[in-house]
Amino acid sequence: MGRLRIRLWLELAALGCSFVATPAANAQTPDATPVITNPADLHFLDVNAAFHPVNDTWRAQAPMPTARAGMAVAIAKASEATGAKIYAIGGREAPDCSTLQTVQAYDPVMDKWTTGLAEPPAKRWRAAGGTLGNIIYLVGGESREGEPEACGPVVAIVEAYNAKAGVLGTWLTKMPMNTARSQVSLAADEASNKLYAIGGSNGSQGVPPFVALPTVERYDPLTDEWTSLADMKRARALPSVGVIGGKIYAVGGQDANHVAINTVEDYDIATGMWTLHRSDASLMPHPRLNPGAAVLDGKIYVVGGEKQDFSGPISTVDVYDPSTDSWTVETPMPSVRRLLGAAVVKNVLYAVGGEAPTATVGQQMIFQITATNNPTFYDALPSPPPGLSVNHELGIISGVPTVHNDNGFPVTLTARNASGTGMKDVSFFIAAAPSPTPGLISIISSTCATGRAGRPFIFQVLTENASSAAQLTASGFPYKEGVGPELSIDPVTGLISGTVTLPDRSPPKSFGVALALTDGTTTAHSFLQLTFISDPNFPILTSSSAATLVPGQFFSYTITADAPATFGLFDITPLPPGLSFQPPATISGTYMPGGSGASRTSEIQSAPDTITKRPPLIAIVQDTATNSTGTGTSTNSNGIGTGTGPLNFFEPSAVSRKIHGTAGPFDINLPLAGDAGTPGIECRDGGANKDYQVVFTFPTALVTLSGATVTPGAGGSGRLAGPPIISSDRTQVTVNLTNVSDVQTITIRLLDVNDGINTNLYKVTVQMGVLIGDTIPDGSGSVDSADVSLTRQEVGQTADASNFREDVNVNGSITSSDVSLVRSNLGHILPPP
Known part of the structure; x- marks a missing residue:
């Protein structure tokens, strides 16, 4: 099935609101000009990640106070009583070649940055940093001073700072x-107390043209001579x-044609001779431009x-x-970055700052x-950049961006009210489209979401063509000093969760989160803008971000929001075929893929049949592959601002049916993927040690199935009553269970399932005993029509005699009378959820 791209915009009408001005953080001030709170450039990173070689893992650390790239990095002690700190010096925070002279120091022990340190006289980026005798040296680089229209000139400047x-x-x-040069590298030889400035270029994006240099100079701090x-x-x-073992190693780099170099050469400090390594083992596995580098162990x-x-950028x-004289490949960083800094303190590698794309050509x-x-x-x-609109x-x-720009598209954002217009210059770094490889893994979830500060937040990352072994990582989450990242990502399910804290009524704050998907030797990357709001008047969508569509079955979805407002204006274009918006807040209809509706060619992109590995939010209790029929974003606005949230539509990759012994009329068919709270299979037997049969139906004939395993939930029981049975047409798999205890979760794992179009059902979790029960937490303790209604909504399909068989008195409607009759026929009270 092709992939639907759905845009859903929801706007809330404003209600009268009173605002309380707080001098320290006044988010909403009547009769004041708007102030744009987006970072100047989300693609300039404040990320600080630490690699621990003992367990080959990366951990998020306190982010830099100033997001930037191309800064110099050096290590020094601020005092004898403290350990070594990492100093980040200069760099740039915008793509217009304006440079910084900011100096900030990171203490790995305290996980804290110090700001307000003395700044060098010259603003520079792409300079080199090194330390001898606790003196930090800043060498070369590019300065915009005197060159307002160019990103140069390169300089030969050398400045020194006593960290103490x-x-x-x-x-x-x-x-x-x-020799004046940029992109020079600095090696510090403590044994001889000398600095070595190695390579570089004598040009930049300005004048003169970029030329790589083989130049090497040695600095003696005692004589102040090169x-x-x-x-x-x-x-x-x-x-x-x-510097390792009396030699200086120079690896990689780039030549005058911006071609990444994969060779190694070393300089013998004693003999003054360079040697080029020529063995195949000495060739860098991933030649690259603009990396960070440091010596560890x-x-x-x-x-x-x-x-x-x-x-x-890359993350390798x-x-x-x-x-x-050989290379190994280590655990990649959690996200891609270029023009970053790297340093080692106490056998831990720190990677700070850099740049990463905010979008990719051809991706929403x-x-x-x-x-x-x-x-x-x-x-x-x-x-906005080509392909985008406002x-x-x-x-x-x-x-969908259509043009790649390595240096970013400069844009001036404006926000206007009756008092005036606020403006802010930003840029969008659009990465080139990946190679058009069949079955290429990708991240397809929304790139924007809004959450309420101080409230639990969840966001489901969705991927395509990824196997069950794929892992997701993220960097750039909100970080609280002394606590760490306030959000985390489950590497298997892709669920981002946590609670972000902000000062009361502070302005909206955006965070640029870089996502990485690794599946074997293949990686994919995406960007996610998370915005958190502390103002209680600001609207936040609360309806589920996922919904399951079953072809030919009725679907209903209710939009909800946490805001002191009522629904007003909506702009919804387009919805899946057969669905429509019903005011004030409902999307409903019978999903008919290939049916009439808005122009289908505009809804479905040309793409091969693919499978989305990640489930919707029900991943916590269900982990099942689903065919993605679309991803989009809901927006919900009032006079205070706009809240956004993803809305993902899915088709089930398989359908389950529980056959209940002699109680045939109460068989159930329902998708194995659905909204949060949707269970898998209902148990109405009311007792332990029962036999059950679960049937999985696939859209096409199975090619492979090697077996099944069953794992009961905590305190429960259940096992296979024989191997799985494949139907003659190979579209159904029947799993017989025995000794199943009531009201529990059972995980059925189908092994090595493939139906020929990559519908890999790698895991299915079946919830027993909760489909029909007292689902409304009203304390009634009874099952009534409201419970049935909620069940219908959660499952996303009609509950009638053709499936749930709940209209047992056949009067054309489902009421509490039907539930009572079912209870009576089965001779027990339906279990609660």
Whole structure:
């Protein structure tokens, strides 16, 4: 089945609201001009991740106070009483080549950053940092000063800073290098107390043109002099360097044509000679541009960077071991990054800052403009990136990007009310489309969601063509000092959850979360903008983000929101065939794939039949593959602002049927994937040690099935009563269970299932005994028509004599009388959920 792309915009009419102004954080001030609260560039990262080689894992650490890329990184001690700190110096925080001189220090022991440190006189990015005798040296780089229209010039400037001086210290100007250069690498040899400036380039995006250099110079801090040494065997800009065993190793880098280099060479400090390594084992597995690098345990770790065709950053980590002259591939970073910094403290590798894309050509993007003071009109000037458009009422930028831009599309966001217009310059880094490989894994979930600060938040990441062994990681989650990340992602199910805290009535705050999907040797990446609101008047969608559509069956979905407002204007385009919006807040109809409705060609993109590995939110109790029929985003707005949330439609990849012994009239058919709270199979027997039969129906004939396993829930019982049985047409699998205790969860795992079109049903969780019960938590303790109604809504299909058989008195409607009759016929009280 093709994949539907559904856009669903929901707007709430405003009610009169009174606002309480708080001087420290005034999110809504009457008669004040809007202030846009989006970061200037979500693709500039404040991420700080630590790699622990003992267990080969990455952990999120306190983010940098200033998101940036291309900064210099050095290690020094602020005092003898404290351990080493990581200093991030300069860099850039916008794509217009404006540079920074900001200095911030990270304490790994305290997991805390220090700001307000003394700044170097010259603003620079792509400079190199190194330390000798606790003195930090900042060498070379690019400065925009004096060049308002270019990203240059490259400089030979050298400045030094005593880390022990802290905020009271000053940067001293030292003798400049003999050769001005950017993307130079700095190696510090503590044994000889010398610095080595290696490689680089004498051009940038400005003038002169980019030229990689083989140049090597040595700095003596005692004499404040630079000495030219033998050139490298190959010119390299931004090589990864390290001093190990009396030699300086230069690995990778890029040449004058921006081609990533995969070779290694070393400089013998004693002989002054360079040697190029020529064995196949010495070739870097993943040549890259603009990585971070550091020495850990006598090995050079090359971290992140970008593909040599500039199609986008990468997350891979290659490790060079000089003792064997060979490479290994380590655990990749949780997300892609280029122009990042890397440093090692106490045998832990830290990767800080960098850049990552906010969207990819050919993949749906949704971005929310956030602002204070009740904007009534939003815009992106002069225009959003090609393929994207602006909803001026809701402040939503959405669409499918069509053009790749490695340096970002500059856009001015505006938010207007009666008092004036707020403006902010941002940029969107659009990565190139991945190679059109059949069955390529991808992340297809929405790229935008809004949550209420102080309330539990969940978001389901959806993937396509991924196997059950695939793992999801994320970086850039909201981080609380002393606590850590306030959100986490389940690497198997892809469920993001947690509670984010913000000061009361503070402005909306956006976070750029980078997502990575790894399946074997293949990776896919996506971007997620999470916005959290503390203002209780701001609307937040509360209806479920997932719904199951069964072809030919009635579907109903109710939209709900947490806001002091009533539903008003809606803009819904388009919905799956057969569905329509019914005011005030319902989507309903009979799903008819291939049927009439809005132009089907506009709803279904050309794509092969694919399978979505990740389930909807019911993943907590059900983990089942489903055919994705669409992803979209709901937006819900009032006069305060706009809340967004994903809305994902699914078709079941299989249908279950529980055959209940002699009580045939009460057989049940329902999807094995549904909304949160939807159970799998109802048990009406009311006792333990019973036999059950579960039938899984597939859309096409099975190619493989190697068996099944059954795992009862805590305190329960149940086992297979024989191997699974495949029907003659190979479209059904019957699993017989015995000794099943009532009101429990049973996990049935079908092994190596494939139906020829990659419908891999790798796990199914069946909930026994909760489909029909006292589902409404009203304390009544009884089953009534409200419970039946909720069940119908949750399952997303009609409850009538053709499936649930609940209209047992055949009067054309389902009421409490039908439930009572069922209870009487079965001779027991229906179990609660």
